[in-house]
Amino acid sequence: EDQVTQSPEALRLQEGESSSLNCSYTVSGLRGLFWYRQDPGKGPEFLFTLYSAGEEKEKERLKATLTKKESFLHITAPKPEDSATYLCAVQGSGGSNYKLTFGKGTLLTVNP
Amino acid sequence: DTGVSQDPRHKITKRGQNVTFRCDPISEHNRLYWYRQTLGQGPEFLTYFQNEAQLEKSRLLSDRFSAERPKGSFSTLEIQRTEQGDSAMYLCASSSSSADYGYTFGSGTRLTVV
Numbered sequence: 001e002d003q004v005t006q007s008p009e010a011l012r013l014q015e016g017e018s019s020s021l022n023c024s025y026t027v028s029g030l031r032g033l034f035w036y037r038q039d040p041g042k043g044p045e046f047l048f049t050l051y052s053a054g055e056e057k058e059k060e061r062l063k064a065t066l067t068k069k070e071s072f073l074h075i076t077a078p079k080p081e082d083s084a085t086y087l088c089a090v091q092g093s094g095g096s097n098y099k100l101t102f103g104k105g106t107l108l109t110v111n112p
Numbered sequence: 113d114t115g116v117s118q119d120p121r122h123k124i125t126k127r128g129q130n131v132t133f134r135c136d137p138i139s140e141h142n143r144l145y146w147y148r149q150t151l152g153q154g155p156e157f158l159t160y161f162q163n164e165a166q167l168e169k170s171r172l173l174s175d176r177f178s179a180e181r182p183k184g185s186f187s188t189l190e191i192q193r194t195e196q197g198d199s200a201m202y203l204c205a206s207s208s209s210s211a212d213y214g215y216t217f218g219s220g221t222r223l224t225v226v
Binding site (some may be wrong): 004034036041042043044045046047049087089098099100101102103104105 | 116143145152153154155156157160168203205214215216217218219220222
């Protein structure tokens with residue numbers, strides 16, 4: 001069974017203070033690792049898909065990286081508007097190769 | 113296209129009542145998914161449609177839950193004889209065959225069973 005563990009559960013940063021969120025996973029054949037952002041009361045918003053170890057993707061202040069066991073979401077010089085819950089999910093190549101298995105998320109708060 | 117639409121946004125119902133939610137996916141997406149999310153948890157997979165065919169149902173989906181996608185367009189999720197444990201956010205998502213853009217989620221329907 002695919003599993004995703006995210007850490008920390010919550011992270012509080014000052015504006016401009018860079019940091020990283022961790023996503024550890026076990027999956028039977030990785031088809032893709034996904035990062036989503038979720039604001040309160042809303043559905044997850046797609047950020048990145050990573051497919052293989054060593055891959056990196058960037059979007060504004062966010063950079064996602066992938067190894068064989070974990071992924072990191074690096075946040076550079078965050079702003080208060082980056083405050084949200086960040087979700088990591090994996091898609092495996094097992095029997096149900098279309099569904100996503102999510103972690104519990106990291107609640108990020110950026111103080112001005 | 114305005115993305116994935118879900119209706120209603122909020123639903124409060126008494127225990128034992130039946131409720132139905134609707135999802136309108138992105139028109140060119142042939143795949144549709146239902147997920148459930150409770151407070152402090154990530155979304156959990158419930159069921160998956162490819163066009164009008166329901167290809168998988170999670171063990172989480174008891175016999176009180178049924179989903180349909182007539183003609184491969186919009187989808188409905190019905191919960192019969194609701195229980196307090198059914199209180200959650202019900203999320204619909206759609207995708208095309210390419211995973212490059214991930215799944216597009218709707219804003220969800222928040223169900224409260226009192």
